Amino acid sequence: MSSSKADSRSDSRADIAVAYDVDNEFFRLWLDRRMSYSCGVFDATDDLDEAQQAKLGVMYDFAQVRPTSRVLDLGCGWGANLEYLVRDRGVAEAHGITLSRAQYGEVVRRRLPGVTASCVDFLDYEPENPFDAVISICMIEHVCSTEDIREGRSADKLGEYFRRAWRWTRPGAHFGLQTILRDRVPRTREDIREIAWASREIFPGGVAPRIEEVVWAAAPYWEVVQMRTRRTDYQRTCAQWRTNLRRNEALIRKQWGEQLFLDYDRYLTACVNGFARRQLSLAQWSLRRIDDAR
Numbered sequence: 001m002s003s004s005k006a007d008s009r010s011d012s013r014a015d016i017a018v019a020y021d022v023d024n025e026f027f028r029l030w031l032d033r034r035m036s037y038s039c040g041v042f043d044a045t046d047d048l049d050e051a052q053q054a055k056l057g058v059m060y061d062f063a064q065v066r067p068t069s070r071v072l073d074l075g076c077g078w079g080a081n082l083e084y085l086v087r088d089r090g091v092a093e094a095h096g097i098t099l100s101r102a103q104y105g106e107v108v109r110r111r112l113p114g115v116t117a118s119c120v121d122f123l124d125y126e127p128e129n130p131f132d133a134v135i136s137i138c139m140i141e142h143v144c145s146t147e148d149i150r151e152g153r154s155a156d157k158l159g160e161y162f163r164r165a166w167r168w169t170r171p172g173a174h175f176g177l178q179t180i181l182r183d184r185v186p187r188t189r190e191d192i193r194e195i196a197w198a199s200r201e202i203f204p205g206g207v208a209p210r211i212e213e214v215v216w217a218a219a220p221y222w223e224v225v226q227m228r229t230r231r232t233d234y235q236r237t238c239a240q241w242r243t244n245l246r247r248n249e250a251l252i253r254k255q256w257g258e259q260l261f262l263d264y265d266r267y268l269t270a271c272v273n274g275f276a277r278r279q280l281s282l283a284q285w286s287l288r289r290i291d292d293a294r
C-alpha cells in the first residue's frame with residue numbers, strides 16, 4: 001500500500017472513532033434496543049423499536065434475502081441488522097463489516113448464531129466466498145470527504161463502493177441500500193454554521209451524496225429496481241433520539257461530562273432541522289446485480 005493510501009486509511013479509522021467509539025453504553029441510552037444508528041420506518045407505528053424493526057424488514061425485502069442466503073452487512077454498526085437477520089428471519093449465515101473497534105466489540109459480545117464480523121476498512125476487505133445478498137445501511141456517507149468532492153474524486157470513490165459490492169456477490173444478487181442524501185443547499189448563516197460544526201465535531205471525514213451521484217455511481221454494476229425517499233421518517237427518528245438523550249441528561253452529564261450531552265443535543269437538533277428544511281433526505285434502494293458488468 002502506498003503511504004498516501006495508508007495515511008488516508010488511518011484518517012478514516014480516526015474519523016470513525018470520533019463518530020462511533022465514544023462509549024457503547026452512551027449510545028445504548030438513546031438508540032432503540034438493538035442500536036440501529038440510522039433512519040427507522042414509521043409507516044405503521046410511532047414506536048422507535050418498531051420503526052427500526054420495520055426498516056430492517058424493508059432492507060431484507062429490498063435485498064431479496066432468504067433464510068438460506070449468505071448475507072453481507074456492509075457497515076454493520078453495533079449489529080442491529082445482523083441480529084435481526086439471524087434471530088427474526090432465521091438466516092443461517094451473515095457477515096458484518098465495521099471500521100469501529102467499539103462496534104466490533106459489541107457485535108462479538110452479542111454472540112449471534114451464524115454471525116461473523118470483521119473490523120476492517122471495506123477497501124481492505126476480501127471475502128473467502130461470495131455473498132447472495134448485500135445490505136448497507138447508511139454507510140455510504142463515509143465513503144467521500146469534502147476534500148474528495150472539492151478535488152473531483154467523489155465519483156471514483158462512490159463507484160468503488162458499488163464495484164466492490166458487485167465483486168463480492170454471486171450472479172443474481174440484490175443489494176438493499178439505505179443512504180442519507182444531500183438535497184437543498186443551506187442558506188442561512190445559522191444552518192451553514194450548524195452543519196459545518198456537526199460534520200467537523202461529530203461526523204468528521206464524511207459527506208452524504210446527492211441522489212444523482214448514487215444513481216451514477218451504482219449504474220455500471222447495479223440496476224435500480226426500486227427507490228423511495230423517507231425524509232420525514234429520518235426527521236422523526238432524530239427527534240426521538242433527542243427525546244431519549246434528554247430523558248437521560250442527568251446520567252449522561254454525570255457519566256461523560258456536560259460537553260458530550262451538549263454536543264449530541266446540538267447535533268441531533270441540527271439533524272432534525274436539516275431534514276425538516278430539506279437540506280437532507282433519506283433514500284432506500286433495491287438494486288439488482290448487473291451480472292455481465294466488469
Ligand SMILES: C[S@@+](CC[C@H](N)C(=O)[O-])C[C@H]1O[C@@H](n2cnc3c(N)ncnc32)[C@H](O)[C@@H]1O
Pocket residue numbers: 012016020035036037038074075076077078080097098099100103120121122123136137138139142143
Ligand atoms: C451510521 S453507521 C450505520 C450502522 C448500521 N448500518 C446501522 O444502521 O445502525 C455507519 C457504519 O459504517 C461503518 N463504516 C464507515 N466507513 C467504513 C469503512 N471505510 N469500512 C467499513 N465500515 C465503515 C461504520 O463503522 C459504521 O458501522
